[in-house]
Amino acid sequence: MFLREIGWTGFRNLETCAIELDGGFNVFEGDNGQGKTNLLEAVYWLATLRPLRATRLQELIRFGERRCAVTGRIVLDGLEHRLEARIEEGERQCLRELKACRPAEYFGALAVVLFTPDDVGLVRGPPGDRRRYLDRAVFTGRPAHLADVLAYQRALAARNELLRTSEDVALHASFEAALAGPARRLLTARATYLERLTPFFVDAFRGITGLEAPPGLSYRPSLAPGAEDALAEQWAAERERDRERGFTGKGPHADDFGLALGERSARLYASQGQQRALVLALKIAEIRLLEAFFGLTPVLLLDDVSSELDAERNARLFELLHGFRGQVLITTTEARHVQTPDAAREFRVEAGRVTRVQASPSAATVDVS
């Protein structure tokens, strides 16, 4: 799978344009604040229909514009697919093969794995960030996960409402049982995912860091694992305490997963550099897992990673990346920071304008695409 062409109009600070990408490495060079991350966000938006940083869709639209659109031509198994994700009158719209469709029909042609400097917070940040990361990663390989997450959230909101408004024991038990169905499916999907991910994760971490303590990944459920009945029983046992709290205290929405270095918790003991390496190893493992289990090679988006790693880890990262068969889009403030293969396609990003840099070894000339 690779993006052959991507175009945008009215998106963030980017000037309307379409660029042709290489199926391997693509480097976007530019100073800070010129639009490099916006460009990666455009790819991310096209793939996931979610903004990367914005909390409201409106923020994706270029100042002074009323709509925005990102279009892409994706090559998958030798066939070209066309995707378009736009915001029209504040509403998200998606088109596949030039026809409007539901999000469920949209996904599947383009999968991305993204690494930004912000991701380093995953190790030490709040559990909610790790849960969201995990559910998103599970969703890439298992689209039905989204329906389970939504059903669980709805059932959870219903139970929380009941905690405040009802003393009917039979009613509580019914909603606890209804909550257990999606909860069980969520828990199984998350646990299976982490179990499959672990060997790839260990490999990738060793690849980046050399011989450091083996890293670990463990799911930390707030409810004892069990069948649906067992989950419902635990909620019943918590009912009085939950009523005092005013919300459901335990369940997949309160779970976490921990990263470890050897026997020690990474959250407590990992250095900045180790945290970066852990998160990067997670992302690389995510890709390897998609390849191994689903035959899917996602597009890797790397936002200014070199600035985050020391020289040695940086060199190892690029060694790893050279072994990656898929497409890579990488941003950097200076092209010499990234050790890409000679065939890499280079672009320059300046004040929202993206232009191709000709790969001539002598005088680099600029080609306006």
Place this chain on the structure above:
Amino acid sequence: MASATDPIRRLVLAFSRLPGIGEKTATRLTFFVLNGPPEVARELSAALADVRERVRFCSVCCNLTEADPCRFCADPRRDDRLVCVVESVPSLLAIERTGEFRGRYHVLHGVISPLDGVGPEQLRLKELVARVALGVDEVIVATNPSVEGEATALYIQRLMRPLGVRMTRIASGVSVGSDLEYADQATLGRALSARREM
């Protein structure tokens, strides 16, 4: 500004309160009624008044009907020992169209939904318990496979427990006659995990 009793604005407002109708459509409907032949308006208003006047709940199954009991409850060829519980009249009609079911119905008129402020007391559950207590062999719960539909089914199961009646729940999965490739991932995933021995 026109007064609140301006008849045009009043009708636009009335139409726009209907589900699926926004202000634009409401305006279009209003001017259709206004510009069309007078019979259209007369027939519409008579039908609207009539439907509230003459339709009521069936005293047995709570279906909406003009005659009481409704045609499903009055039909002597149907099996009294089998009751299918549905959320709404459209659900009842959908099951009826299959031609597969020859028992009786019970219409709840909703599902328990704490988020919408709907509790068990707002549904026709007391009527169901009273009916089943009189002697029924099996209760089929055919509420939708939504969170609220499932919870309502489980609640009914609890209500029925003291009565010792056989309880069944309709299956959910891939729809017959459609290709697997068109089923959405959630449905297909559920159908796979609920597969049966053969």
